[in-house]
Amino acid sequence: MPEHVLEAHGVSVAFGGVKAVDEVSVAVGEGQVVGVIGPNGSGKTTLLNALTGVVPAHGVLMVDRRRVRLGAPERPRRAGLVRMFQQPQPYRALTCQENVLVATPDRRARGLTGAWLLRPRMLRVERARWASASAALDRVGLAAKAQVSAAFLTYGEQRLLDIARGIAAGPRVLMLDEPSAGLNDQETHALLVLLRSVAADGVALLVIDHKIDFIDALCDRITVLETGRVVAEGTPAQVWKDRRVMDAYLGTAQDA
Ligand SMILES: Nc1ncnc2c1ncn2[C@@H]1O[C@H](COP(=O)(O)OP(=O)(O)OP(=O)(O)O)[C@@H](O)[C@H]1O
Numbered sequence: 325m326p327e328h329v330l331e332a333h334g335v336s337v338a339f340g341g342v343k344a345v346d347e348v349s350v351a352v353g354e355g356q357v358v359g360v361i362g363p364n365g366s367g368k369t370t371l372l373n374a375l376t377g378v379v380p381a382h383g384v385l386m387v388d389r390r391r392v393r394l395g396a397p398e399r400p401r402r403a404g405l406v407r408m409f410q411q412p413q414p415y416r417a418l419t420c421q422e423n424v425l426v427a428t429p430d431r432r433a434r435g436l437t438g439a440w441l442l443r444p445r446m447l448r449v450e451r452a453r454w455a456s457a458s459a460a461l462d463r464v465g466l467a468a469k470a471q472v473s474a475a476f477l478t479y480g481e482q483r484l485l486d487i488a489r490g491i492a493a494g495p496r497v498l499m500l501d502e503p504s505a506g507l508n509d510q511e512t513h514a515l516l517v518l519l520r521s522v523a524a525d526g527v528a529l530l531v532i533d534h535k536i537d538f539i540d541a542l543c544d545r546i547t548v549l550e551t552g553r554v555v556a557e558g559t560p561a562q563v564w565k566d567r568r569v570m571d572a573y574l575g576t577a578q579d580a
Pocket residue numbers: 339344362363364365366367368369370371
């Protein structure tokens with residue numbers, strides 16, 4: 325069992341009187357892929373919103389054994405949590421390269437004197453940023469489109485660009501909200517291979533998705549949500565055998 329990079333305990337989010345996420349605990353180890361599945365409205369996206377500090381939430385979040393306060397986005401981000409949204413969100417007016425560059429940490433010196441004195445180092449830092457953006461684009465198979473405006477990408481390519489941005493940000497934990505949505509079988513398979521390779525680099529992955537085959541092949545463990553609660557957790561084989569999962573989820577998945 326790898327050491328946990330992310331550990332969340334008893335996370336809850338309430339909208340009005342309704343608990344959209346109810347005492348959810350989830351843990352992801354280094355290089356591990358954990359899936360979060362459940363019917364529409366079961367609280368999957370809200371769980372990611374809670375862990376990334378964009379909605380008020382209760383509970384305990386630990387990243388690399390350090391407590392990270394919930395309820396503010398800077399802290400999870402600084403702790404290395406990077407999140408991809410349900411809809412790809414590229415800057416359409418920027419090239420792919422620029423889209424990835426803006427996701428990489430900016431460590432330029434501030435002020436005129438600082439900038440002048442540190443000029444050689446700054447140039448090195450900027451070159452390294454550029455190289456890491458190029459490497460991330462290459463990694464997702466978009467190297468040839470580096471100078472193309474993001475507005476000209478297909479939907480699948482926009483998703484890949486989003487993932488390149490995530491990789492370039494140098495995350496400890498990468499969270500993806502339905503990354504296979506809108507992708508054909510071939511693209512979904514390529515995504516699977518890509519995400520496994522990101523995990524192999526030691527990144528902890530938390531992946532929401534509705535495609536059962538994709539989740540089954542991708543994940544080391546799966547957490548199943550229903551109306552905000554964890555109804556099952558385990559390896560894919562364990563989870564698929566669970567009666568509550570059949571009742572709560574598989575009917576919905578087959579309909580979809
Ligand atoms: N900002 C909000 N204000 C009020 N209610 C919300 C808000 N965001 C989500 N909810 C509600 O919380 C519940 C969980 O929604 P959530 O989007 O997390 O579900 P989901 O599992 O991601 O669903 P899907 O599979 O459709 O993406 C739903 O009942 C939803 O209507």
